[in-house]
Amino acid sequence: MRLYCALAIAATASMTQAQTITEEQIRAAVGPIDTAAIIENDSHDRNWLNYGLNYAETRYSQLDAITTENVGELGLEWSYDLKSRRGVQATPIVVDGVMYVTASWSVVHALDALTGAPLWVYDPEVPGEFASRGCCDVVNRGVAVYDGKVYVGAFDGYLHAIDAATGEQVWKVDTIENREMSYTVTGAPRIINGKVIIGNGGAEYGVRGYITAYDTTTGEEAWRWYTVPGDPSKPFENDAMEMAAETWDASANYWEAGGGGTVWDAMAYDPELNLLYIGTGNGSPWNQHLRSPAGGDNLFLASIVALNPDTGEYVWHYQNTPGDTWDYTSTQHIILADLEIGGEMRQVLMQAPKNGFFYVIDRTDGSFISAEPFVETTWAKAYDDSGRPIENPAARSKDEPFETVPSAYGAHNWHPMSFNPDTGLVYIPAQGVPLVQSTDPGWSLNSHQPMSTMSGMGWNLGYLFNVVAPEATPFGHLLAWDPVNQREAWRAEYVSPWNGGTLTTAGNLVFQGTADGRFIAYDATTGETLWQTPVTSGVVAAPMTWEKDGTQYVTIAVGWGGVYGLMQRATERVGPGRVFTFRVGGTAEMPRFEMSDRTELVSGVPYDRAQVEAGLATYVANCLFCHGVPGVNNGGAIPNLGYSASETLVNADVWVLEGAGIHNGMPRFDAHLSEADVQAILAFIQGTADAVRGAAQ
Template sequence: MTSVSLARAISTALLCGALATPAWAAPAAMPTEASITANQATGKEWPSHGFDHAGTRFSPLTQISRDNVAKLGLAWSYDLESTRGVEATPIVVNGVMYVTASWSVVHAVDVKTGKRLWSFDPKVPREQAFMACCDVVNRGVAVHEGKVYVGTLDGRLVAIDAASGKRLWEQDTVEDRSRPYTITGAPRVFRGNVIIGNGGAEFGVRGYITAYDAATGKEKWRWYTVPGDPSKPFEDASMEAAAKTWDPAGKWWETGGGGTVWNSMVFDPELNLMYIGTGNGSPWNHRLRSPAGGDNLYLASIVALRPDTGEYVWHYQETPGDNWDYTSVQDLILADLTLDGKPRKVVMHAPKNGFFFVIDRVTGEFISAKNFVDVNWTKGYDANGRPIDVPEARSGQPYDAIPGPFGAHNWHSMSYSPQTGLAYFPAQNIPLNLSADTSWKGYGTNKPGQPMSNIGWNLGTALNVEAPTSKPFGRLLAWDPVKQQERWRYEHVAPWNGGTLATAGKLVFQGTADARLMAFDADTGKVLWQSPMGTGVIAAPVTYEVDGEQYVSIAAGWGGVFGQSQRASENNTPGTVYTFKLNGKAAMPAFTQHQAGNLLSGVKYDPAHVEEGTALYVSNCLFCHGVPGVDKGGNLPNLGYVDRMFIENLDRFVFNGPFTSLGMPDFTGRLSAEDVEKIKAFIQGTADAVRPPQP
């Protein structure tokens, strides 16, 4: 063979190989800890949940700016084939988007065309949906060295081949299958370990966070957030110290204790520290789980750990003796600020309890805290970083807690721009009155009248014994963490708006509950652009660059604990990824209108059953279906507007009915036939009560 023919043969072989291997195939080193750090300068990809290790959700891209954002148009859309909540932050690397839908289903999408490359369904058992307090959602994946990692709703961690979508390995993260553990959060990869926490504190579990070898799936370490049975050896010194802040008379270890790590994790490679936020107590009522009081470490805290070993380093507790479901799992952001003329390495946080915190991330020292909404559970924080109690808020008597358990800021993502020095996050109030449940008998006991107690929500706290008096709102805040003050705000029409994205183009993007994607001037809050969405938006946008063009993408799909029964939009389009670029010309997919139907009528019932039916409805149906005929319905139907046939034959649907395959609980053994008749009486009786008078 001549040199020319040999060259041609080699060229042909290389060409055939290139054609045979899709352009999107993932190289083995995609991405790594180092590449995530390097990407901070270019912003061409979105390789990690919060963009970078610090979780800033700030992109240095400037092609789309406040001067031209009005020219944004749709580049493509992608159907996630989901009718439940979509909370995922897409990951974008090497021209591929990896994004999750409800039920922990993973999709790989070509970012230039919006075409599906593969999808992976981990086959979450639908009958386990009731174990998830807050919809069958998933916040996304981690991608590391050619593998995609997803946590599943039923508590598994799965590694998937990034190129083919094939399962590589799987680990069961649940240490006790008798308890209802879930996963809704996105994994992270730090120091070669893929790290994941769990949910379930409303149902009585012990919180922990676990690291697995990213290559093999072998468990490397586990750190518990609350102590176990004090009669047994503690796992480490941090658990022994924590146990001193709990009262053994409450036997917290029997009810789990709570403290689940279901969302935020960030990492400082230079300090070799990872930071996590921990959740609420199990049960909510402080005096039930710890009768003599105590701070109950490490609930509602920021905790610093070594990512290699899980070693505890320091903590700061934001809500000692949590009594209001004030989780601290909302997005943590690492930044370097100049405070009192000195540079400080800090972690910034705006958790449920309504205060914006600035904490030294080297030592855990409290620096400052200022409320970003009105609060009535504390008078503020003293110089030592301890809240000043309002006794009435802990009295056990009905109290209109502000903020309520939905939080002044929930999991919806925060961003921080070093360019403007501002943090951007959704704030809200969803009124809820709290009081002590003095007859609480522990988990697994139903109490008619207690919301969702018959499916495990044994909170130890009674809700709305008295009607709340505060007003609901939703707003976007721009917050100065140095001056600890609001710079600007935008008032939305309702609470439960989406997370934010900040860019060097001096823009802030946010999706809204009323089904819009909006762009704001990062300095002033002026609305510069908006596009209709087919559904309410709760997730956060991302941005990236492909072949010299900047794109903005968002995964939209209404839901979450509030969105299951409430809505602020008349659109009801299935979950969709929308991707925009300058002068994009693609047509929007057809939007589907929410069909509330006619108010229920004609179901025969005994009016004497309405009172008992009310209590039964509250303990079985309320958080999913809302108040019949009063609420509009969220991503689940309001039973005051369904076809009469469903309510007349309600027993056929609640006892191992056809909707169990969609996630509805099977109430066999939980309800009797007589109970169902009483629930029917409440549904039709309430519809009759709210029916407008006929002319």
């Protein structure tokens, strides 16, 4: 790890106040944080002690000093440079005036929350080459605090416990059971009764999902629960895995591709029921025709599962998308609430996962209450009374392309939603990104195949994309949803998909950052826009709010990225990543906006037109999901190569075969690409840029 003292990085804060928080004060604040303290904070919400604020993950704050009447007077109090050029997805944690926030590459920053002055920075030193093991950017959604320590799951799969006062490492454990597989960790840990709980990602690559609990004091593993069954010729870990195996086609040796089902984000906890709720991911490979040819529900993919957090034992499950074949993960935000439904108070959980349906489930036993589409859906039209989808048979076609709506980007992705018990509404970052998917006839497990999507990066999808043009158009909007009546209350339209998570408050407000680089406050009841300010890039993270000495503050971490943000963006403001904190009457100046310098299509790179087709096939297998289609736009967090400088492309061998950019996450491909392959890729890039330029004239 690399540890920097406050003096070494003080220039990164936009305020000049001296550090006023001592190590003793930090120990006094963070030392008492435990499960009881997190529950007690829910009576006032002055601090933000859990990823979703409380164990119910409502992201509803009872603070009401900022209201619909005075929100227009919000001003910047301070901003802080995270020194980050990739996606920033973290929700900061605040404990009595101390803030902990993560940047890309899992770097943890401790700040004086009143001034933005740095206290320490902890770098887990994730190797640059590890970026190629993750599908969706080198992001991190935040830390957990407990018993005087800060816990972060680093991108390379290690769980770190850090002294909250000094930033020094207390312990570090490897959460990855098989380092030959491409597991990563991007989610925020949760801590329950002295156990820090973390999942992982990697289903695109071919892994077996699981979630693990560790002792907060020692780092010793307490329990591990797998989400899908392993090799049925070996003993099952528990009865749940034996039950799940009956829903898979063993003739396809599904376990060789891992099966998927990774627990990479959603968790919630009910202290009264003592149940931990987790959301599970997609299958590996995505295409069920290849993963489990005889069909089956493929438990526990795309499911909500209730576990005993003390032992990791299975209690119940509800599967949102049986036999998932569309990357319809159920890892999206889970919220717990008590709602009056049909004249009866019900203990429910709510989820709006990728597949486009909003679910209300009884959280005591997993019984189905309702599910209705919150966006257009073409894969299924409704759910029957038993809680199973009524599918469109064409959506599972093995032979014909099908435009799945929602697409694999999701009607709602990881960006957190929030629930306001005063309005009774859930505020969802809804979206649509068009894709047509069709079975990949050339797919084979862990094999680089030209035209097999991202196979050169180790992806195992079993699908090709957009072999015919999609008919849908992209969209993004903030959706206020009534979960009792299962209908829309209001919406705010945006210019792009991939907008940030939401926060709602007792001041009758909803806050959200947008893809086009704004931070906005709405009336939670009506949807009226009450305040907005530009920020330094597009926003994907969710805001949070906290109080100190009677003053309410609102904070948001800003930095464009994530799987959609790698290729696309909706503003020419490009960072770097920053933390912004606002209060009524704040007077600090906004930092300077940094604008994209990629304004012209590349020209002048010599190439052989006869190589363009071969270059396309190699590009699709190795470059597409990071760099996008050349020349269509000038890129997101990663450059679009159609807007490269000609010298960069002429010297492509240095980048592609020799690893010149490996420290920034650009892998080297010399294990399976040759100089001739690189020349073909260049032909495709320059040829496509020329075609785009010609079409625009």
